[in-house]
Amino acid sequence: MISLDDLKALARPAETKVVLLVMDGLGGLPRTFDGKTELEAAQTPNLDAMAAQGTLGLADPVAPGITPGSGPGHLGLFGYDPLQFRIGRGVLEAVGIDLRLTDEDLAARGNFCSVDSQGLITDRRAGRIPTEVCTRLCGLLEKIQIPGVELIVRPVREHRFVVLFRGAGLEEGLSETDPQEVGKPPLSVHAEAPHAGHAAEVANLFVTGARKALADQHPANMVLLRGFSKYPKIPKLTEIYGVKAGVLAVYPMYRGLARLVGMEAVKAGDTVADEFTALETNFARFDFFFVHIKKTDSYGEDGNFENKVHVIEEVDREIPRLLALKPDVVVVTGDHSTPAAHKAHSWHPVPVLLWSRWCRPDEAKGFSERECRFGGLGHVHAAQLLPLMMGYAERLAKFGA
Amino acid sequence: MISLDDLKALARPAETKVVLLVMDGLGGLPRTFDGKTELEAAQTPNLDAMAAQGTLGLADPVAPGITPGSGPGHLGLFGYDPLQFRIGRGVLEAVGIDLRLTDEDLAARGNFCSVDSQGLITDRRAGRIPTEVCTRLCGLLEKIQIPGVELIVRPVREHRFVVLFRGAGLEEGLSETDPQEVGKPPLSVHAEAPHAGHAAEVANLFVTGARKALADQHPANMVLLRGFSKYPKIPKLTEIYGVKAGVLAVYPMYRGLARLVGMEAVKAGDTVADEFTALETNFARFDFFFVHIKKTDSYGEDGNFENKVHVIEEVDREIPRLLALKPDVVVVTGDHSTPAAHKAHSWHPVPVLLWSRWCRPDEAKGFSERECRFGGLGHVHAAQLLPLMMGYAERLAKFGA
Numbered sequence: 111m112i113s114l115d116d117l118k119a120l121a122r123p124a125e126t127k128v129v130l131l132v133m134d135g136l137g138g139l140p141r142t143f144d145g146k147t148e149l150e151a152a153q154t155p156n157l158d159a160m161a162a163q164g165t166l167g168l169a170d171p172v173a174p175g176i177t178p179g180s181g182p183g184h185l186g187l188f189g190y191d192p193l194q195f196r197i198g199r200g201v202l203e204a205v206g207i208d209l210r211l212t213d214e215d216l217a218a219r220g221n222f223c224s225v226d227s228q229g230l231i232t233d234r235r236a237g238r239i240p241t242e243v244c245t246r247l248c249g250l251l252e253k254i255q256i257p258g259v260e261l262i263v264r265p266v267r268e269h270r271f272v273v274l275f276r277g278a279g280l281e282e283g284l285s286e287t288d289p290q291e292v293g294k295p296p297l298s299v300h301a302e303a304p305h306a307g308h309a310a311e312v313a314n315l316f317v318t319g320a321r322k323a324l325a326d327q328h329p330a331n332m333v334l335l336r337g338f339s340k341y342p343k344i345p346k347l348t349e350i351y352g353v354k355a356g357v358l359a360v361y362p363m364y365r366g367l368a369r370l371v372g373m374e375a376v377k378a379g380d381t382v383a384d385e386f387t388a389l390e391t392n393f394a395r396f397d398f399f400f401v402h403i404k405k406t407d408s409y410g411e412d413g414n415f416e417n418k419v420h421v422i423e424e425v426d427r428e429i430p431r432l433l434a435l436k437p438d439v440v441v442v443t444g445d446h447s448t449p450a451a452h453k454a455h456s457w458h459p460v461p462v463l464l465w466s467r468w469c470r471p472d473e474a475k476g477f478s479e480r481e482c483r484f485g486g487l488g489h490v491h492a493a494q495l496l497p498l499m500m501g502y503a504e505r506l507a508k509f510g511a
Numbered sequence: 512m513i514s515l516d517d518l519k520a521l522a523r524p525a526e527t528k529v530v531l532l533v534m535d536g537l538g539g540l541p542r543t544f545d546g547k548t549e550l551e552a553a554q555t556p557n558l559d560a561m562a563a564q565g566t567l568g569l570a571d572p573v574a575p576g577i578t579p580g581s582g583p584g585h586l587g588l589f590g591y592d593p594l595q596f597r598i599g600r601g602v603l604e605a606v607g608i609d610l611r612l613t614d615e616d617l618a619a620r621g622n623f624c625s626v627d628s629q630g631l632i633t634d635r636r637a638g639r640i641p642t643e644v645c646t647r648l649c650g651l652l653e654k655i656q657i658p659g660v661e662l663i664v665r666p667v668r669e670h671r672f673v674v675l676f677r678g679a680g681l682e683e684g685l686s687e688t689d690p691q692e693v694g695k696p697p698l699s700v701h702a703e704a705p706h707a708g709h710a711a712e713v714a715n716l717f718v719t720g721a722r723k724a725l726a727d728q729h730p731a732n733m734v735l736l737r738g739f740s741k742y743p744k745i746p747k748l749t750e751i752y753g754v755k756a757g758v759l760a761v762y763p764m765y766r767g768l769a770r771l772v773g774m775e776a777v778k779a780g781d782t783v784a785d786e787f788t789a790l791e792t793n794f795a796r797f798d799f800f801f802v803h804i805k806k807t808d809s810y811g812e813d814g815n816f817e818n819k820v821h822v823i824e825e826v827d828r829e830i831p832r833l834l835a836l837k838p839d840v841v842v843v844t845g846d847h848s849t850p851a852a853h854k855a856h857s858w859h860p861v862p863v864l865l866w867s868r869w870c871r872p873d874e875a876k877g878f879s880e881r882e883c884r885f886g887g888l889g890h891v892h893a894a895q896l897l898p899l900m901m902g903y904a905e906r907l908a909k910f911g912a
Contacts, residue, residue, distance in 0.1 A: 143564045143872050168887070172910050173513040174895040175902030176521070179911035192911065193513060199912045337912075449869075455909055457902035458871060459887070479871055479887070489889025 111191065114350055117497055117506070121351045126438035126503040128353070129389070129399045130496075132187060133425060134180070134364075135407030135448025137460040137479065141415060148406075148415060148450060149461060150478040152422040156429035157442060157463065158476035164440075164465035166472050167487025168479070169495060171446045177457045183445030184367045188400075189496030190344060197370070198282065198339020204272045205366025207264055211341040216280040216309055219337045220263075220271040221288070222247060222330035229295045229321075229332075234288065236330040238268045247271075247330055254319035259312050269330065275312055281305040281340070284313060288334040296334055313338065346372025347398065351500055356395060358388045359402035368400050382421070386428040393435050410448030411455075418450050439466040439502045441495060442477065462487060462495065466502040512592065515751055518898055518907070522752045527839035527904040529754070530790070530800045531897075533588060534826060535581070535765075536808030538848025538861040538880065542816060549807075549816060549851060550862060551879040553823040557830035558843060558864065559877035565841075565866035567873050568888025569880070570896060572847045578858045584846030585768045589801075590897025591745060598771065599683060599740015605673045606767025608665055612742040617681040617710055620738045621664075621672040622689070623648060623731035630696045630722075630733075635689065637731040639669045648672075648731055655720035660713050670731065676713055682706040682741070685714060689735040697735055714739065747773025748799065752901055757796060759789045760803035769801050783822070787829040794836050811849030812856075819851050840867040840903045842896060843878070863888060863896065867903040 138147035171178040171186045172193065181202050182192030200217035211217060222244065224233040239247075244265040251263040251273070259277040266272060283303020287296045299313040313335060320333045347355045349372070357368035358378040365375040374396070378388045385401055392399075403425055409418035432440065442465075447458040461482040474481040487498070500506050539548035546552075572579040572587045573594065582603050583593030601618030612618060623645065625634040640648075645666040652664040652674070660678040667673060684704020688697045700714040714736060721734045748756045750773070758769030759779040766776040775797070779789045786802055793800075804826055810819035833841065843866075848859040862883040875882040888899070901907050 139869065139871055143870075147871065168889065173898065174888070174891060175898035175900070176513060176907060177902065177909045179909050182911040193517065197911065202912050452869065456869070457899075457907070458869075459889075480874070483873070483885055483887050483889075489891075 111491065111494065112497060114345055117500070118350045120506045120509055121500070122505060122507045123352055124503060124505045126505060127393070127397060127399070127435070128439045128499050128503045129401065129432065129437045129441070130187065130499065131401045131403070131432070131440065131442045133403045133406040133422060133442070133444050135410040135446060135455065136444025137447025137449065137456070137458050138410070138418070139449035139451045139458065141451050147479050148410070148418045149422060150480065151415070152419045152426065154422060154426040154477060156426045160429070160440070160442070160465045161463050161472065161474040161477040161481060163469060163471050164463050165469045165487050166474055166477070166482040166485025167462045167464070168459040168482045168485070168489045169443065169462050169492040170459050170489070171492045175457050177455050178446045179455070180363060180445065181367060184364065186492035187443070187445055187495060188347065188371045189493055190371070191493045195342060195344055197342055199337025200272070200339040201341055202363070203266060203337065204274060205370065206363035207266055207272060208362045208366065209262070209264060209272060209274065211274065212276065213341065214276050214278060214280065215341065216275040216282060217339055218273050218275070218313070218335045220273050221334045222269040222271070223332050223334050224329040225295070225332040231289065231292045231294055231296065231332070233329060234292060234334065235269045239330050241265055241267050243330065244269060244271060247324065247327060250323045251320055251333070254316055254323060256312055256315045256319070261316070273316065273335070275309070275316070277312070280309045280312060282309070282338055284310055284338040286336040287317060288336050296332060299335070309338070342370070344371055348372045351505060353397040353505070354395070355398040355400065356392055357400045357402065358385045358392070359400070360385065361402070361404050364402040364404070373400060382424045382428060386431045390431065390435060406444070407448045410450050411453060413450050413453040415450035439464070439499050441499055443495070459489065460492065464498065464502065468502050512892065512894065513898060515746055519751045521907045521910060522901070523906060523908045524753060525904060525906045527906060528794070528798060528800070528836070529840045529900050529904045530802065530833065530838045530842070531588065531900065532802045532804070532833070532841065532843045534804045534807040534823060534843070534845050536811040536847060536849025536856065537845025538850065538857070538859050539811070539819070540850035540852045540859065542852050548880050549811070549819045550823060551881065553820045553827065555823060555827040555878060557827045561830070561841070561843070561866045562864050562873065562875040562878040562882060564870060564872050565864050566870045566888050567875055567878070567883040567886025568863045568865070569860035569883045569886070569890045570844060570863050570893040571860050571890070572893045576858050578856050579847045580856070581764060581846065582768060585765065587893035588844065588846055588896060589748065589772045590894055591772070592894045596743060596745055598743055600738025601673070601740040602742055603764065603767070604667060604738065605675060606771060607764035608667055608673060609763050609767065610663070610665060610673060610675065612675065613677065614742065615677050615679060615681065616742065617676040617683060618740055619674050619676070619714070619736045621674050622735040623670040623672070624733050624735050625730040626696070626733040632690065632693045632695055632697065632733070634730060635693060635735065636670045640731050642666055642668050644731065645670060645672060648725065648728060651724045652721055652734070655717055655724060657713055657716045657720070662717070674717065674736070676710070676717070678713070681710040681713060683710070683739055685711055685739040687737040688718060689737050697733060700736070710739070743771070745772055749773045752906060754798040754906070755796070756799040756801065757793055758801045758803065759786045759793070760801070761786065762803070762805050765803040765805070774801060783825050783829060787832045791832065791836065807845070808849045811851050812854060814851050814854040816851035840865070840900050842900055844896070860890065861893065865899065865903065869903050
């Protein structure tokens with residue numbers, strides 16, 4: 111695969127506009143051996159017309175057989191090999207609630223949990239306390255004093271929170287405190303990387319402080335910390351390709367992932383139609399647009415085939431508004447597959463539709479997994495799609511003379 | 512490609528059963544431009560039905576254009592990049608006769624040969640002496656005394672034998688003694704690697720000893736040694752994926768290759784039907800099964816198109832017995848192509864059929880090289896198939912959050 115340095119050397123300015131439209135978990139499965147996938151079952155006249163003019167393919171987000179999480183799935187679509195660039199779970203959770211991390215921050219995912227009088231865990235999720243209680247308790251945790259360290263503790267939902275340890279010399283590479291079962295005490299943190307000793311001390315001080323601060327707060331009278339991680343060093347899209355990139359996403363996680371690679375988040379509203387309105391509103395402001403549709407994935411995870419089909423159809427109805435903006439390159443795809451039949455992310459390759467005036471038309475009958483098998487893009491690694499988009503957008507100079 | 516370390520980190524236990532059914536040298540060629548390959552000519556209603564439900568593809572065992580030997584061909588199918596993990600011929604021959612190697616062993620392939628009174632080779636295969644004679648002469652060779660080295664000399668078949676030099680400091684990287692033509696004397700061994708000097712001395716002492724020990728044994732009055740090699744350090748399938756793996760193979764070479772990666776060999780009988788009976792008998796004992804069918808390759812090498820077709824048909828007739836066991840994932844493929852028209856292993860990609868409840872059906876008309884071109888697996892590296900099988904078997908956790 112071509113390196114980001116090589117791509118950066120080839121990048122050249124252009125007036126072209128590129129839209130990456132991601133239906134989260136788009137790839138599907140038939141419910142029976144002879145049935146249709148969600149995308150095949152959906153009535154998508156507009157996407158089908160684009161497929162007839164465009165070039166199709168299938169993409170592996172990480173590698174054949176590997177099921178991606180949302181982080182790796184999107185990093186791949188943004189042109190980064192997810193096996194090379196890894197985002198820790200603490201960071202992912204932090205960007206998911208719109209926290210902006212600095213280089214001095216060590217992030218961790220937190221759970222409130224219940225412990226008995228001996229300090230043994232009786233409920234790893236503290237009875238899923240309401241988010242309002244979580245918010246109040248985060249306030250208590252933020253008051254813990256650790257010399258040289260600023261604490262930012264923010265609620266996520268129910269028993270889940272994020273803690274940022276902000277201070278010099280806090281390196282990642284820490285063990286987790288969650289023993290993953292009840293009847294045991296929370297584990298103490300130890301350094302698993304050479305320079306993480308100070309961070310381990312800080313994390314243990316926080317845990318000790320939390321035990322005192324929460325003593326009277328049963329069922330949420332203790333915390334478990336996981337996924338200690340720093341903000342990854344990722345070259346930004348702007349630095350590589352010189353594009354001004356914007357993200358339109360209803361859910362904060364995806365705005366956060368896009369910010370990681372240098373995109374600017376704009377107000378996207380709450381519905382699919384809102385997102386396309388935001389695209390119209392902001393179309394002059396950016397060269398590159400990442401539009402994220404969440405609910406294809408949510409319904410896939412619920413095993414709700416019909417509603418996943420309906421979301422795809424809802425997106426299809428907005429396609430004329432997208433094309434009316436006269437984008438130069440449009441890619442419609444997913445960050446991974448979430449077949450309703452599987453009720454979870456899966457390893458299946460993702461259908462890809464690339465549309466531009468420079469396409470060799472595939473003359474496909476429609477946009478579907480089975481048509482994508484025959485597409486002119488072939489079977490690619492997802493991280494190859496962004497260079498492809500930039501190529502079709504005439505934003506990459508000739509390599510060599 | 513994803514690393515074995517990453518795969519190990521993702522591996523998770525499951526109750527699923529995976530069967531890798533390898534028809535050695537399966538890939539073929541038409542005899543004329545408009546003809547059919549062996550697989551296409553074969554009547555395979557059961558494999559065709561699996562192809563209609565499953566997902567097809569083409570696999571390159573090593574790299575495009577590269578013709579694999581049996582070792583690399585199988586290592587690829589077991590999920591190891593054959594360009595990274597290399598098995599010497601001495602080791603391959605040794606595992607092929609069920610020898611268990613230690614880390615101190617240097618293995619070599621041996622031939623008995625005939626030399627004249629001047630020591631010039633008159634027959635590189637000693638008139639293909641009967642295996643019983645080979646066995647008796649190996650006993651003579653094993654009596655050769657080399658200080659600090661234990662010798663294990665075992666017959667293979669006819670004029671072929673294996674010698675293990677067991678002792679400290681015996682490194683690989685030696686030249687061969689076979690001049691590859693008659694009328695020349697056997698070559699002496701020299702070190703081609705920095706630390707192989709001691710091993711070269713030992714090998715030359717053995718050759719000198721063999722010349723004396725065999726002086727009266729014409730036509731088998733001398734030896735030729737090739738393929739000096741040590742046991743490769745390969746992480747076992749069990750270590751990586753946590754599967755209990757069994758091999759069902761009529762020929763010892765394939766049991767030996769499978770043992771290299773941690774499979775347990777079970778009694779497989781002599782015929783294709785025997786192997787499927789052994790599969791039934793042992794189905795409860797393992798998570799992963801490698802079933803090896805040899806004769807597709809043998810007939811391919813003989814240029815016997817019809818008999819290769821018959822072996823494929825013989826395997827097809829056993830497929831209902833396989834499916835009756837209710838495996839979760841089945842892959843049917845070859846370790847390389849051996850087109851009867853070519854009478855040798857070839858570089859052509861190998862047809863792959865993956866069948867599981869989680870397949871997007873390819874609706875293929877049958878299992879054939881031409882249908883595999885349109886398969887949903889695409890054109891993959893053979894070493895990607897094992898992670899794919901583990902993915903379909905739900906034995907890999909999500910990568911990232």
